[in-house]
Amino acid sequence: MPRLALSPRFPAELGALAQPVRRDAVVAVRRFLQNTSGGPHPERVRGARDDRVATLRLADRHRGVVIRQRDVYWLLTVLPDAEAWAYAQRLRFGVNPVLGVAELWDAAALERVEPAVRRAAAASRARLFAQVCDTDLGELGIDHRFLPLLRQITDELTLEALEPLLPPTQYAPLAALARGESVAGAWRELENHRAVAGTGPIGPEELDDLAAALRRSPDRAVFVDGPRELNHVLDAPGWCVFLHPPQHRLAHWDSYDRPLLVTGGAGTGKTLVALHRAAHLARNGSGPVLLVAFSQGLSADLSARLDLLIEDEVVRKRVEVGNVDRLAHRIVAEAEDRPPSLVGSGELTALWREASGEYGPAFLLREWEQVILAQNLRTLDEYLAAPRAGRAVDLSAEQRTAVWQAVGHVTGRLAERGRRTLLQLAAEAATLLGQTTGDLLEEAEPRREPYRHIVVDEAQDLHPTQWRLLRAAVPYAPDDLFIVGDPHQRVFDTRVALGTVGIDADQRLLQVSYRLPQEILSWGVRLRGGGPADGLVAGVQELYGFRSMRHGPRPMVRAYGSPQDELSGLAAHVAQWLQDGVPPGEIGVAARTAELVRDARAALRETGVRVTTLHGMKGLEFRRVAVIGVSDGIVPAPDSLTPAGEDPSARAHDLQRERGLLYVACTRAEEVLYVSYSGRASPFLPT
Numbered sequence: 001m002p003r004l005a006l007s008p009r010f011p012a013e014l015g016a017l018a019q020p021v022r023r024d025a026v027v028a029v030r031r032f033l034q035n036t037s038g039g040p041h042p043e044r045v046r047g048a049r050d051d052r053v054a055t056l057r058l059a060d061r062h063r064g065v066v067i068r069q070r071d072v073y074w075l076l077t078v079l080p081d082a083e084a085w086a087y088a089q090r091l092r093f094g095v096n097p098v099l100g101v102a103e104l105w106d107a108a109a110l111e112r113v114e115p116a117v118r119r120a121a122a123a124s125r126a127r128l129f130a131q132v133c134d135t136d137l138g139e140l141g142i143d144h145r146f147l148p149l150l151r152q153i154t155d156e157l158t159l160e161a162l163e164p165l166l167p168p169t170q171y172a173p174l175a176a177l178a179r180g181e182s183v184a185g186a187w188r189e190l191e192n193h194r195a196v197a198g199t200g201p202i203g204p205e206e207l208d209d210l211a212a213a214l215r216r217s218p219d220r221a222v223f224v225d226g227p228r229e230l231n232h233v234l235d236a237p238g239w240c241v242f243l244h245p246p247q248h249r250l251a252h253w254d255s256y257d258r259p260l261l262v263t264g265g266a267g268t269g270k271t272l273v274a275l276h277r278a279a280h281l282a283r284n285g286s287g288p289v290l291l292v293a294f295s296q297g298l299s300a301d302l303s304a305r306l307d308l309l310i311e312d313e314v315v316r317k318r319v320e321v322g323n324v325d326r327l328a329h330r331i332v333a334e335a336e337d338r339p340p341s342l343v344g345s346g347e348l349t350a351l352w353r354e355a356s357g358e359y360g361p362a363f364l365l366r367e368w369e370q371v372i373l374a375q376n377l378r379t380l381d382e383y384l385a386a387p388r389a390g391r392a393v394d395l396s397a398e399q400r401t402a403v404w405q406a407v408g409h410v411t412g413r414l415a416e417r418g419r420r421t422l423l424q425l426a427a428e429a430a431t432l433l434g435q436t437t438g439d440l441l442e443e444a445e446p447r448r449e450p451y452r453h454i455v456v457d458e459a460q461d462l463h464p465t466q467w468r469l470l471r472a473a474v475p476y477a478p479d480d481l482f483i484v485g486d487p488h489q490r491v492f493d494t495r496v497a498l499g500t501v502g503i504d505a506d507q508r509l510l511q512v513s514y515r516l517p518q519e520i521l522s523w524g525v526r527l528r529g530g531g532p533a534d535g536l537v538a539g540v541q542e543l544y545g546f547r548s549m550r551h552g553p554r555p556m557v558r559a560y561g562s563p564q565d566e567l568s569g570l571a572a573h574v575a576q577w578l579q580d581g582v583p584p585g586e587i588g589v590a591a592r593t594a595e596l597v598r599d600a601r602a603a604l605r606e607t608g609v610r611v612t613t614l615h616g617m618k619g620l621e622f623r624r625v626a627v628i629g630v631s632d633g634i635v636p637a638p639d640s641l642t643p644a645g646e647d648p649s650a651r652a653h654d655l656q657r658e659r660g661l662l663y664v665a666c667t668r669a670e671e672v673l674y675v676s677y678s679g680r681a682s683p684f685l686p687t
């Protein structure tokens with residue numbers, strides 16, 4: 001039986017074929033896989049540069065191109081006959097000697113450009129890699145077949161022009177050297193392409209082992225063992241099967257001794273990594289998995305994506321997808337034998353108003369949520385001794401006592417009425433679970449934590465109380481918590497260093513955005529500006545090093561004379577996008593206020609595009625995004641800002657949060673970003 005691996009190009013190109021050709025090709029691949037009669041045979045390609053290249057006849061006038069070694073086949077693509085032969089002739093295959101991953105390149109194109117590179121070299125004495133010896137290049141995995149050409153390169157621009165023709169694992173270290181990095185820097189760049197952990201130096205015999213190389217290249221090849229797997233790879237979206245190397249390494253690492261925190265900019269694949277990690281733990285872990293989404297809406301989305309990712313129903317059932325509020329609600333309901341009653345926001349506001357005296361309702365609420373609940377302070381003495389990080393207005397002992405009494409008034413009233421806030425519920429649930437937490441290895445009693453593994457998405461916006469609940473819901477054991485988030489995308493007022501809530505996490509970073517084109521990313525980084533973000537990680541995190549692999553149009557920023565004109569402009573742009581053939585579901589429109597959302601919905605009635613608040617854009621993505629009302633006086637929203645006179649530090653945080661909110665909405669765009677305002681522009685817009 002042949003061993004068959006598919007490249008990511010194959011399902012994509014198969015999907016683009018006419019239906020009868022596609023159907024025949026799938027049947028042919030299935031026959032080939034099962035070695036049944038009538039299945040295609042490998043045919044040699046006349047004039048091929050690499051004798052491991054062959055073709056398989058898959059349908060009428062269509063062939064698959066494969067790399068073949070003994071019984072191992074790597075099916076690269078399916079093309080009309082003539083194109084398949086031409087492609088097969090151009091290819092060369094190799095194994096990277098450092099990483100052991102498969103490398104393919106267009107040898108014919110390189111031969112074509114070589115004379116031009118040589119001519120440029122004849123006219124110049126400069127040599128880009130003059131300072132790097134062949135031994136160093138060899139240690140960076142550079143294939144000796146490229147050396148004659150590389151030695152002729154005179155400048156960085158020439159190397160950049162060769163990028164599409166070289167395997168990424170050859171180009172990456174060369175580009176690093178060309179930027180002036182040391183051999184060690186270039187080595188680090190190469191290591192970013194390592195997808196599978198723990199592979200040591202590659203022995204000479206392994207350089208000739210196609211199957212081993214493909215197993216180390218999960219972004220380029222997936223083995224299919226039978227028809228079921230074949231169907232999954234052909235039908236599932238690409239992200240279900242092929243992760244980029246850093247994503248794959250994080251999601252499929254055997255085991256983490258301590259909690260792991262993965263941070264990274266917008267669109268770097270954090271949610272995908274969280275989904276794959278949850279699936280990995282469901283397959284290989286040792287108990288129930290909770291995947292925590294930020295909201296109910298995002299839970300439904302993650303749950304649907306997990307259904308696509310995990311085919312096996314038994315494995316799928318090991319993962320529950322939910323948000324922290326729901327978890328808290330369930331734990332308290334189980335303990336009290338009836339569902340807890342939640343306080344409505346109007347009732348709560350009235351209570352804070354009732355309690356306010358020297359300090360206003362907003363101040364008291366923030367003090368309660370960000371100091372008292374955040375640190376789980378239970379007594380006045382604890383409160384008197386507690387630090388109040390991030391709160392600029394100092395409080396004397398007397399003032400703290402007054403605040404404590406005001407808070408006590410509200411919590412007392414709530415208790416009388418049998419009502420609680422969501423954060424109180426989380427705190428109680430944590431206490432209920434906390435009575436049973438301990439060390440998995442040392443505990444003799446049967447455990448009562450509901451989960452063995454927890455994976456958290458959008459972690460930047462969780463409150464310390466919610467973290468305490470999550471911490472209490474899994475035992476302290478390897479692979480307890482796997483957390484992904486981006487401090488720059490925080491849209492609520494919670495800054496928490498995980499260490500302070502008992503989560504001593506190792507940290508990893510994802511730096512390449514696969515959603516955003518470079519133009520939107522660079523504009524977004526300037527918009528987010530305002531310095532590094534704190535919270536989640538110890539210290540602060542910069543956006544430095546965040547980059548994209550794609551280019552696209554620059555964001556469009558449009559100024560209008562009046563809100564009516566702005567709405568007409570929006571309607572005209574959306575109409576054009578629909579006319580361009582973009583499906584309505586791939587268009588997202590957002591605004592800061594509920595009123596603007598209502599107006600935009602009215603202006604776009606019957607188009608079927610989604611219109612939501614900036615908050616509502618969290619975790620979503622669209623091909624084209626319009627953000628309207630980015631005007632002074634709307635963004636930042638004046639009502640959401642603490643008056644500078646009351647607490648300048650809280651105001652600075654509020655401004656940063658509002659900036660983050662706009663940044664989140666703008667970074668949902670995969671292709672096109674349109675931003676508009678009327679009157680004066682928001683001070684956040686980059687000039």
Ligand SMILES: Nc1ncnc2c1ncn2[C@@H]1O[C@H](COP(=O)(O)OP(=O)(O)OP(=O)(O)O)[C@@H](O)[C@H]1O
Binds near residue numbers: 244247270619
């Ligand atoms: N391995 C991959 N295969 C296919 N697409 C990918 C891959 N990695 C990332 N992408 C693309 O990038 C998008 C962003 O991924 P994801 O939503 O996981 O990023 P994120 O870091 O969670 O983003 P954000 O923080 O902005 O919400 C995906 O929807 C997909 O379009």
